[in-house]
Amino acid sequence: MVRTEDILATIRMIHEENFDVRTVTMGISLLDCRSEDIGKLCRRIYERILSRAGKLRDACEALTAKYGVPIVNRRIAVTPISLIAAGHGHEGFLKVAHALDDAACELGVDLIGGYTALVHKGMTPDDKTLIRSLPEALSETERVCASVNAASTAAGINMDAILLVSQMLLELAHRTAERDGFGCAKFVVFANAPEDNPFMAGAFNGVGEAECVVNVGVSGPGVVKGAIERSKEMNPDLSLGDIAEVIKTTAFRLTRIGELIGRELAHMVGAKFGIVDLSLAPSPKVGDSVGEILQAMGIEAIGAPGSTAALALLTDAVKKGGLFASSAVGGLSGAFVPVSEDIGLSAAVSAGHLTIEKLEAMTSVCSVGLDMIAVPGDVDAETLAALIADELAIGVVNHKTTAVRIIPVPGKKAGEGVVFGGLFGGTTVMDVRNAGCSHRFVRHGGRIPAPLTSLHN
Amino acid sequence: MEYIVTVMAHDRPGIVAGIGRAIYEMGGNVEELSQTVVRGYFTIIVCATFPHSPSCEEVKGAIESTGAPGELDVAVRIRKPDEPLSATPPSYDHFILTLFGRDRPGVIYHMASYLASHGINITDLYGRTSDGEFTIVLELSVPPELDPRKLKHDLEELGRSFGMSAHFQHENLFRATHDLRSLAMPGV
Numbered sequence: 001m002v003r004t005e006d007i008l009a010t011i012r013m014i015h016e017e018n019f020d021v022r023t024v025t026m027g028i029s030l031l032d033c034r035s036e037d038i039g040k041l042c043r044r045i046y047e048r049i050l051s052r053a054g055k056l057r058d059a060c061e062a063l064t065a066k067y068g069v070p071i072v073n074r075r076i077a078v079t080p081i082s083l084i085a086a087g088h089g090h091e092g093f094l095k096v097a098h099a100l101d102d103a104a105c106e107l108g109v110d111l112i113g114g115y116t117a118l119v120h121k122g123m124t125p126d127d128k129t130l131i132r133s134l135p136e137a138l139s140e141t142e143r144v145c146a147s148v149n150a151a152s153t154a155a156g157i158n159m160d161a162i163l164l165v166s167q168m169l170l171e172l173a174h175r176t177a178e179r180d181g182f183g184c185a186k187f188v189v190f191a192n193a194p195e196d197n198p199f200m201a202g203a204f205n206g207v208g209e210a211e212c213v214v215n216v217g218v219s220g221p222g223v224v225k226g227a228i229e230r231s232k233e234m235n236p237d238l239s240l241g242d243i244a245e246v247i248k249t250t251a252f253r254l255t256r257i258g259e260l261i262g263r264e265l266a267h268m269v270g271a272k273f274g275i276v277d278l279s280l281a282p283s284p285k286v287g288d289s290v291g292e293i294l295q296a297m298g299i300e301a302i303g304a305p306g307s308t309a310a311l312a313l314l315t316d317a318v319k320k321g322g323l324f325a326s327s328a329v330g331g332l333s334g335a336f337v338p339v340s341e342d343i344g345l346s347a348a349v350s351a352g353h354l355t356i357e358k359l360e361a362m363t364s365v366c367s368v369g370l371d372m373i374a375v376p377g378d379v380d381a382e383t384l385a386a387l388i389a390d391e392l393a394i395g396v397v398n399h400k401t402t403a404v405r406i407i408p409v410p411g412k413k414a415g416e417g418v419v420f421g422g423l424f425g426g427t428t429v430m431d432v433r434n435a436g437c438s439h440r441f442v443r444h445g446g447r448i449p450a451p452l453t454s455l456h457n
Numbered sequence: 458m459e460y461i462v463t464v465m466a467h468d469r470p471g472i473v474a475g476i477g478r479a480i481y482e483m484g485g486n487v488e489e490l491s492q493t494v495v496r497g498y499f500t501i502i503v504c505a506t507f508p509h510s511p512s513c514e515e516v517k518g519a520i521e522s523t524g525a526p527g528e529l530d531v532a533v534r535i536r537k538p539d540e541p542l543s544a545t546p547p548s549y550d551h552f553i554l555t556l557f558g559r560d561r562p563g564v565i566y567h568m569a570s571y572l573a574s575h576g577i578n579i580t581d582l583y584g585r586t587s588d589g590e591f592t593i594v595l596e597l598s599v600p601p602e603l604d605p606r607k608l609k610h611d612l613e614e615l616g617r618s619f620g621m622s623a624h625f626q627h628e629n630l631f632r633a634t635h636d637l638r639s640l641a642m643p644g645v
Contacts, residue, residue, distance in 0.1 A: 004583050004594050006635040065606035068626040256633040259640050
């Protein structure tokens with residue numbers, strides 16, 4: 001017997017506060033698809049993805065009906081393509097990108113991740129080929145997402161890779177200029193990339209993963225905000241410790257639904273259940289925003305002093321509640337601050353409350369980094385590389401995943417609006433202050449050594 | 458032999474004590490029971506066993522005598538040993554149907570008729586009106602061959618025809634959100 005009040009509370013989460021399963025992402029190993037014949041390789045990749053993920057749509061629809069919880073996206077993540085297409089050259093990599101796109105299109109999944117290179121310590125010729133192919137690969141395909149792991153706590157920061165990535169980002173933005181540089185929204189550069197992340201653009205199926213895995217990401221900023229507001233109504237003198245408790249309890253409930261659906265889905269499609277990512281993924285809808293949670297906690301203008309502390313409280317409480325709810329937590333597991341995809345953050349940028357520097361500070365206590373920010377299209381590659389290096393340094397030194405998904409918007413200046421549409425939302429172009437002042441630093445190139453892991457201060 | 462006893466009365470402290478005393482003094486033992494109060498009215502259903510097999514009238518009289526004259530409406534039946542403990546087999550799945558909307562006559566009748574016509578049993582039912590809004594929560598035992606997609610669609614449609622929103626969800630969802638037991642290891 002389930003208590004009526006519990007039933008009503010769960011229904012409120014789903015129907016009034018925008019709770020959903022944001023993504024179920026099937027990780028598929030392509031390691032044994034490799035072939036010397038590029039045609040055969042592409043055919044094997046296409047067939048492998050279709051055979052493993054063929055039941056995904058039906059299973060998701062059946063579970064949505066069974067639990068009444070929307071599953072917003074079905075996605076695929078594959079083995080890093082730098083390993084799979086190695087030796088096939090520029091044209092070969094592009095053919096593989098198209099094979100991935102075709103498979104995603106056939107399955108009706110909106111994004112497929114894994115056009116990826118892991119170069120935190122050094123780049124092979126194939127890694128360089130993949131990175132150089134990004135402008136074509138991401139402008140010619142619709143659904144392919146790419147990522148590069150350019151830094152790790154164990155290896156340091158590969159500045160050569162970051163500069164190459166930055167040059168490619170500018171070209172990719174130029175190639176997708178008519179869509180405000182949207183191609184760059186499908187690419188992310190990481191420090192300490194997780195191998196089981198279900199969220200795009202950075203999902204790939206790591207080489208340490210099983211052959212076919214289901215990873216789940218939930219979304220519930222609206223539920224957390226609603227819980228805080230209700231608690232404050234009942235007790236206006238709530239302390240921050242009390243607010244953390246409210247968030248913990250709420251995160252437990254959200255994560256449990258992810259765990260329930262992930263396990264059942266994995267069983268239905270014959271895959272292993274991988275992880276639940278605890279991250280609260282926002283969407284551009286009102287009432288589905290991480291920024292609005294900070295506002296509910298009393299930060300009136302996001303970016304104002306206190307924003308970092310409030311975000312730290314939120315991220316920590318989400319982890320504590322979520323960890324108890326799931327036996328398999330992984331991925332990024334924090335609180336996302338993707339600017340264009342979060343109406344509260346996007347509004348804070350438009351109003352001038354939130355700058356890149358403050359956002360960077362905030363990302364040191366949450367996941368996943370400078371995410372979905374638009375910058376002027378005339379920013380130079382070295383400045384972009386320095387911006388990326390700063391964010392990755394936060395991850396490397398603090399033993400956490402950080403990342404940059406940045407969109408240089410061709411022809412637009414700071415303060416102008418951009419619209420990417422759908423879950424990608426829209427935002428205002430942010431000012432990059434002191435652009436051009438880091439060239440000499442970046443051009444030294446090489447690798448920033450791995451940090452000391454003792455003397456923590 | 459198992460005796461099924463129901464008692465209905467205007468609620469006051471001491472009704473359960475009276476019923477318990479009557480059963481105890483007849484040498485009986487309570488095997489299972491459930492009690493609820495609606496709008497100030499108490500109702501209880503009890504399964505009791507007695508070593509000396511009294512008649513239903515004896516049990517009824519003993520319980521009635523614990524209240525004021527005419528206060529307790531008591532009914533007693535003997536459960537036949539071959540009567541199944543559940544109206545539906547264990548293979549049936551458990552769903553929760555929740556309805557919200559303006560109170561209108563006939564909602565329960567039409568919903569329950571639809572469920573009955575599909576062999577779906579209502580195992581628990583709760584409803585309340587607050588500020589003209591009616592909330593009904595039904596626990597359902599659903600034959601495994603029925604497609605939840607179709608049921609969800611039909612029930613939502615039926616709810617809409619009464620101006621109510623209907624939500625049809627497997628009970629595991631609510632266990633997941635409010636039960637601390639591990640999902641990986643049921644029964645822990």
